Amino acid sequence: xxxxxxxxxxxxxxxxxxxxxxxxxxxxxxxxxxxxxxxxxxxxxxxxxxxxxxxxxxxxxxxxxxxxxxxxxxxxxxxxxxxxxxxxxxxxxxxxxxxxxxxxxxxxxxxxxxxxxxxxxxxxxxxxxxxxxxxxxxxxxxxxxxxxxxxxxxxxxxxxxxxxxxxxxxxxxxxxxxxxxxxxxxxxxxxxxxxxxxxxxxxxxxxxxxxxxxxxxxxxxxxxxxxxxx
Numbered sequence: 001x002x003x004x005x006x007x008x009x010x011x012x013x014x015x016x017x018x019x020x021x022x023x024x025x026x027x028x029x030x031x032x033x034x035x036x037x038x039x040x041x042x043x044x045x046x047x048x049x050x051x052x053x054x055x056x057x058x059x060x061x062x063x064x065x066x067x068x069x070x071x072x073x074x075x076x077x078x079x080x081x082x083x084x085x086x087x088x089x090x091x092x093x094x095x096x097x098x099x100x101x102x103x104x105x106x107x108x109x110x111x112x113x114x115x116x117x118x119x120x121x122x123x124x125x126x127x128x129x130x131x132x133x134x135x136x137x138x139x140x141x142x143x144x145x146x147x148x149x150x151x152x153x154x155x156x157x158x159x160x161x162x163x164x165x166x167x168x169x170x171x172x173x174x175x176x177x178x179x180x181x182x183x184x185x186x187x188x189x190x191x192x193x194x195x196x197x198x199x200x201x202x203x204x205x206x207x208x209x210x211x212x213x214x215x216x217x218x219x220x221x222x223x224x225x226x227x228x229x230x
Contacts, residue, residue: 046073047082096204099213102221102230103201109230110165113179115157121175130157135171138164162198166191182227193224 042063049059060067077083085094118133130139138160145159169176173187183190200221203211
């Protein structure tokens with residue numbers, strides 16, 4: 001190959017070398033991203049990058065996908081529980097949405113653990129765990145709530161609230177003390193935490209009262225969710 005007249009061959013070579021190195025670096029980074037990509041798929045990759053503080057356009061560049069695809073993966077990650085709405089949307093609504101979801105998960109989890117433990121202790125069926133494991137005053141209360149339910153009624157135990165669950169734990173502590181290891185040796189703290197949780201739940205579920213959870217309450221619910229193993 002002969003040099004073109006008037007062309008600085010050395011300069012062209014240096015420029016070409018720098019461009020080649022930049023391309024090699026770019027391919028190297030892309031290869032690293034592909035190697036580090038989660039085996040669980042793109043929603044996990046996007047969730048990890050969101051938590052690392054990356055913007056949608058930065059994620060699109062790193063994963064070599066469109067911003068529209070990033071948005072779709074973000075929605076999937078939220079739906080699959082890989083991201084919280086507040087990880088993506090910095091707004092009071094997103095924070096309250098996450099708090100509601102945490103409260104929902106805790107309540108369902110505690111209900112389920114208590115029911116399973118009582119069935120293991122007393123057996124299934126009304127004559128088993130329901131009559132032997134649930135105090136009479138709570139059984140009556142659950143049936144009354146069920147009768148007043150204008151929607152399609154469900155099983156009576158579903159009408160237990162957090163304070164009822166606390167009372168059941170108190171009554172059946174011998175059978176239930178090992179459900180949540182963080183509280184095995186501290187029944188009083190468990191009762192205190194469940195009552196505080198119930199207060200926060202009331203703030204979220206009754207917004208017309210004008211009571212808004214504070215930052216310490218958000219942190220408390222997150223900590224409690226972890227303690228309960230939700």
